[in-house]
Amino acid sequence: MRSAELAKRNFKEVWRDPLSLGLTIGLPVLMLLVLQLFSGADAYFEATSLAPGLIFFGFVMLMFSMAMTITRDRESALFKRLLTAPLSANDFTAGYTTPYLPVAAVQALVIIGIGLFFGLELNSSIWIAAIVMVSMAIFYIALGVVFGSTMSTRQVPFAYMVILLATIFGGAWINLEQIGGPLVTVGDLFPFTHAIDATRSAMVYGASFNVVASDVYWVFGYTAVVVVIAVVAFRRKMVE
Numbered sequence: 010m011r012s013a014e015l016a017k018r019n020f021k022e023v024w025r026d027p028l029s030l031g032l033t034i035g036l037p038v039l040m041l042l043v044l045q046l047f048s049g050a051d052a053y054f055e056a057t058s059l060a061p062g063l064i065f066f067g068f069v070m071l072m073f074s075m076a077m078t079i080t081r082d083r084e085s086a087l088f089k090r091l092l093t094a095p096l097s098a099n100d101f102t103a104g105y106t107t108p109y110l111p112v113a114a115v116q117a118l119v120i121i122g123i124g125l126f127f128g129l130e131l132n133s134s135i136w137i138a139a140i141v142m143v144s145m146a147i148f149y150i151a152l153g154v155v156f157g158s159t160m161s162t163r164q165v166p167f168a169y170m171v172i173l174l175a176t177i178f179g180g181a182w183i184n185l186e187q188i189g190g191p192l193v194t195v196g197d198l199f200p201f202t203h204a205i206d207a208t209r210s211a212m213v214y215g216a217s218f219n220v221v222a223s224d225v226y227w228v229f230g231y232t233a234v235v236v237v238i239a240v241v242a243f244r245r246k247m248v249e
Contacts, residue, residue: 013104020108022078029074034116037067041123044182053184056127060120061138061208062181065201067116068146069176071109072153073169079105079157080165083246098244105157106150113146121212129213137211137218141228145204148232154239158246180205200231 024030041063047054121129149172156168177183178192179201185193196202207224210216218225 016104016107019078019105023074023108023112030112033067033070033074033112034119036070037063037116037120038123040066040182041120045127054182056124057129057213058209059182060124060129061212062176062179062205064117064120064142064208065145065149065176065179065205066173066181067120068113068149069169069173071113071116071146072149072156072172073165075106075109075150075153076156076160076165076168077162079154079243080160080162083157084162098240102151102154102240102243105154106147109150109153110146113142113150117142117146131212132215134211134215134217137216137221137225138208141204141208141211141225144228144232145200148200148228148235151232151235151239155235155242158239158242175199176201180209200228203227 041056041059044054044059045056052058121131125131152172156165160168178185179196179199181201185196185202193202203224207221207228210221210224
């Protein structure tokens with residue numbers, strides 16, 4: 010694998026930053042525990058219901074870290090040195106994104122572990138939730154590549170806020186069924202609501218694939234498109 014050395018370097022960068030890593034993994038956990046204060050008023054805020062949405066909330070932070078890593082490299086002399094290596098845009102993209110997948114796995118497992126502590130029961134449909142989570146992890150990380158390839162360090166936080174709000178209003182910890190109206194209609198146009206609904210239905214309620222198939226395919230489609238855009242964006246930055 011030609012991108013192995015770059016992936017190794019980025020892996021060390023990710024895991025040698027305990028503050029950023031702690032926030033990326035710890036903040037969703039903190040949010041999950043804090044929101045338990047409202048569980049008595051609304052079952053939606055119970056840990057078992059919130060776990061899927063907060064997994065994706067953690068992925069948003071991972072996207073931000075990914076984008077900032079690429080942006081900082083682009084704005085330094087390191088990027089020019091990296092471009093002298095015999096690597097394609099695909100290789101560079103893989104080298105940057107691969108180290109973030111284990112972090113996404115840790116985030117998901119920690120949240121699921123807390124959900125189990127509060128009564129979440131894993132069922133035979135957990136594989137559906139796992140597939141959606143992997144796809145969305147790739148989606149968010151690829152989105153980080155897009156932002157990192159096209160934006161400056163000052164612009165990335167604004168993009169982060171947009172995706173964070175889209176995830177929250179996609180149902181991460183807001184009950185869209187109670188709100189209704191245009192917010193639900195707009196939410197259905199993006200993958201966040203579909204991903205959260207599919208994961209929650211499979212993980213919490215044991216829904217079969219047939220029940221969530223349309224949501225899963227929606228997530229797959231968005232992920233495929235964003236991955237292609239990420240590679241193209243990085244390739245264009247390489248030739249500038």
